[in-house]
Amino acid sequence: MSEYRAPTREMEFTLRSLAGFDEMAKACNYEDASPDVIAAILEEAAKFAGNEIAPLNRSGDETGVRLGEDRCVQTPDGFKEAYRQYIEGGWAGLQFDAEQGGQALPFSLAIPVQEMIHAANMAWGLCPLLSQGATEALSENAAEPLKQLLLPKMISGEWTGTMNLTEPQSGSDLATIRTQARPDGEHYRISGQKIFITWGEHDMAENIVHLVLARLPDAPAGVKGISLFAVPKFIPDASGNLGERNDCYALSLEHKMGIHASPTCVMSYGENGGALGYMVGQENQGLACMFTMMNNARLTVGLQGVAVSERALQLSRIYVAERIQGTAPGDCEPSPIVRHPDVRRMMMTMRALTEAGRGLAYSGCVAVDYAKHGQLDAEQRAYYQRRADLLTPLVKGWCTEIAQEVTSLAVQCHGGMGFMEETGVAQLYRDARILPIYEGTNGIQALDLIGRKTIRDRGLALKELMAEMRATAEEARTTAALDGRRIEAFEQSLQQLEEALQLVLDSSANEHFVGSVAFSFLMLTSIVTAGWLMLRAAVLTKAESGSADEDELLLNKRVMAHFFVDHILPRCANHLASVQAGEDSIMALSETVL
Template identity: 55%
Template structure:
């Protein structure tokens, strides 16, 4: 089984040219993010990911979890790996030094998080959710709650969860039933939550649950939801875990993948009520939670990139070693990587992964700029930009992760269908990504409804102008021998077609209320492929003038870019054609006709 080696060279390059980390480091808040510091962080994180986390991935998948009454035991090695994570201060990179953080750019922590997810996605989900909880509390919790809980969460000593879903309330949170009864200085929480990732485990001494619930006099629907902090153990006077709270795991879900990540059914208030504390204002729970949800959506998109990278490395390792058949141009049998069809699959995997990495890092850098820039206009510009890119990152990167991990199985041939080779695990683990933190259908509807139609495409036009400026720069760069002018011309045509799709949605949605739901997924995928091409064009231009890049790195970047524009970017036309057919064929079936084929 191939080892995981963090793609530090590409990460460093992407942070520099897609995320603009060097410009971020010029801000006073990020002055510690020097090139030497960034390199040291990436190298050490890559070492831990490869040497500590990755070896636990397959064993964790095979051994899974053990529930013992209200306790959950993680696979061997997970606790020790998490302790190394705490001791290294890895959970604190991007957070406020006032609460124990290191104050480094968020986008740098994203590169490090990619390593955790690629090495061991089951394990990596735990710090991912904790960091989302920190974001939610830092934005909405009272000063008292922040002082009590943030230092422990940022250090990683305590972990965090997100409790939204209930048996009767999946994507529709308006019907949640969990209750919150007000007391003197707290609330009593009662109800059941399902699909709670890392809701119970033995890696940390306390777990801080963020729970959506209703107050007795709350208005119906989503306007009557409040957010509560419910710790597993109530902190004592010294801030250490004290009395066990009235919340516990009821059962663990048996899942297709991520077998070493506990997905819990959680019960609150079986013995009178779990003590919880209001986060933010009453009935404003979704507003408070959205910070955590948006953080998680970008992180899930990143998981798509990470699992794709791991599947790619695994497939390349196999293809270089597996001898089968004589490839065209060779006199004798050799490794299958010589075959054109295998090269097609591997290049598809690599091109999508590198495009997704660049897009994800770029989107996360906008969050850094929006949070730090003192110029109100630029701050708002980056807020709009990040909001537009978030559903694209989450949706597109998790969709192509399905393709990439499936191709990883295919490269292995029959051996890919056998669990012992490891290729199947990436395929299984990746399947959750288009589902959680808002299904990709919801992401597509958010992109079309809130990010395109709601503001009359203002943010969309802003992004198009930015892409067109980069195209013009590529056309003027003078790298004709590398074929960049032709690539830029192809991207310009794809962007124009993308604009046509946006205008179609804007002009027809009022006459066809079903339109967005029927074709939004096509717009999301078209957006992803266009933005992926944009990112690879920018990287191709940048690498030719970057003296820090080796010639081999430059050559491979250009080859990946050319492949993407020849073999992947044309997919945008198919999505555009389907989108512009409208909703008619999609919604034509009556309820009675769905089973008409079975008699």
């Protein structure tokens, strides 16, 4: 597999200009997040990802992980060494408080760094992804003594973290979990079994802090009776020194179609009397505490979709430039396949979706920073919280769906060689397939968008976003950033979203309708939002460069906006038609004949 080179200038433009990082940093008093600091971080992260993580991607996929007789997981060669360099480079603590050893930089500045890591090696990157989410959950919900005990080494990366939600009988229905927690002095004893635990056991760090959902003996039934516990692999003393092995072990490893170098564990708690755990937050409030981690993870899973798309695009760009086959229109001899119009169609689609997904993901994370850290009044803070809440299912849902399309197109661009493992795109295709499934399937994301984020507030957050979209379209018309025909096409897609929103609000009492159209509503909302960001990029580049003809990146932004409007936005009509059709044919067949 060819080397990975992070598109740092593209990332910096998307973060600072398109997602509005500079304005956020000023509003949130992030004085250290200067342009020079941003550039230096991106440059060094690109070196780390490209030189240390990317070379392990294929070998890790081929080797996989192994559970030894001691029930410890052995990771592929080079993984531990790379993780050590990750710790020494200070990458684990970018967005965490300085008091606990972090660098106190914005969450959204850590996002392009995470994108580089996942583009270089998604299986490896899942370990720090889960650790950062666990650290967020502890930072926001744990009592101060527990924070002091666990966070310094988690923020440094010396200890990693996991989240343990589902069980064999539960799937996504956490109301049915059975893991028990019984009081034992100042602690609790945890017993039960969890499945699909990413990086639940490994040899890269000296300790693993598991965040485990469990029930107290007198807990109410359902999700109202779930509490959250921190269960370390090794029990630390008051000074953070490792003590005895806790009663939690990996029983087995799942054999997966992708991410082979990421251990997905079946975890057992309490085989020998109960694993010692510390309560995080209040009794029976575990799901709310865990969602601190879940929301973080959903954004970063969406980012993984962007990352794997970028890697697939890079591999395809190299291949189509080098592969000679057929004679392209206008040529007199065999041509590089990049000159064939259909290959150009695929490459442009891959690039447009990847750039739009990056803009969406970065914008969602900037909104999180505004909501958490902005020096804002209550009304402004609520506005940005609504924006972050609205964009989260879009980022997780759409960015992971486009990863399926982009990686599939990458295989197609490679032709028969794409079906061979040695080109690398087959691995990306396999790895990407998990993304629409974990951290809440995209069906769950769709229900979250249409229910909690739309019907609950009668479309307030979405209407606020659409008002910004209309303003951008008018600015594009005033500045001639795009031609009038394309601006009208974007405005038509916006009208289609408005029509779908009204249908949803009018039919909100019909659960079959809401459930049937939710995914199409998610896709429609996401495409229009992504189209708005592409339009906004064109407006920004016009303002930065005047004619935009002296800077290749700025010129390309306008070209990609043209392509997105011409070839991606028309998908909105199909999604609106599906919303209009409702549930009738979806629910028509008997479940016994499906």
